[in-house]
Amino acid sequence: MGQAALPSGRTTYPDLIRLDGQTQVVLGAGQGIGREAARALSQAGATVVCVDVDSTRRAAVVRETDGIDIGADVTRRDDLRRVAREAKQATGRLDGVIDVVGRALWKPLLETDEDDVASQFQVSFGHAVPVLQELADAFTAGGAVTFVTSLAAHSGAPGAALYGAAKAGLVSLVRSAAVELGPAGVRVNAVSPGYTRTARSRPLPAAELARRVGRVPLRRVGTAADIAAALLYLQSGLAGFITGQVLVVDGGVSTRPTYE
Structure with a gap:
């Protein structure tokens, strides 16, 4: 079902990006990257299970995608088990998961406390383990899981110590899960966005935004659609032989020298 390339002459490359007949779950579908990812999957032919804690946001994306509405807190294992059960009851199958759930804590390291550590790791890393155990284990016949990490997982930044560490843990989990599953x-990958403007982005003063744009080789910041396109690729048959990888989507920022 779109997860592996077919022999030459039996299909076309555009066919491989199609997800017709598949059921794809988006965790954190209510806004930003999650909402755009749900749109992308739907346009590629998938039935999209839209999961979010906010019923208003969830209802909006369900209308846009003609998707399945499931309210859940993804940090709760029982909720994830219910998502897998209800998704399969509704469509008869389960083929993929995109997980965009995470929360960035921007706080100087020496000012963080135990609650900060526990919260950051639970939301940005800890829930990913039961996602694999409860959802990927329920796939109908193979499938794909793609997590959204962050450029913070690959480099240091002031105030991003806990967030970066949690996302770096997620990167390591992706690689080991790919080997085991x-x-x-089951393919397991991740997308690491650079600075991406969404409704959840930290507001930046005009001068700071201009400075950031000036450091991007493509001379713009990322959009939710940029990230959703990468997520769709990794969920599709075009990436049928790709697993355990992290695709950095940052306009080329990470290719620049640290000191210039």
């Missing part, structure tokens, strides 16, 4: 036909 690969024999079952």
Whole structure:
């Protein structure tokens, strides 16, 4: 179902990005990257299970995608188990998960406390383990899981110590999960966005925004659609032989030298 390339002559490359007949779950579908990812999956033919804690945001994306509405707190294992059960009851199958759930804590390291550590790791990393255990384990016949990490996982930044560490843990989890789940036909990957303007982005003064744009080789900041396009690719058959990888989507920022 779109997860593996077919022999030459039996399909076309545009066919491989189609997700017709598949059921794809988006965790954190209510806004920003999650909402755009749900749109992308729907346009590629998938039935999209839109999962979010906010019923108003969730209802809006369900209308846009003609998707399935499931309210859940993804930090709760029982909720994730229910998502898998209800998704399969509604469509008869489960083929993929995109997980965009995370929360960035911007706080100087020496000012953080135990509650900050626990909260940051639970929301940005800890929930990913039961996502794999409860959702990926329920896939119908192989499938794909793609997590959204962050450029903070690959480099240091003031105030991003806990967030970066949590996302770096997620990167490591992706690689090991890919090895363990690969024999079952499950691919596990991640997308690491650079600065991306969404409704949840930290507001930046005009001068700071201009400075950031000036450091991007493509001379603009990312959009939710940029990230959703990468997520769709990794969920599709075009990426059928790709697993355990992290795709950085940052307009080229990470290719620049640290000191210039």
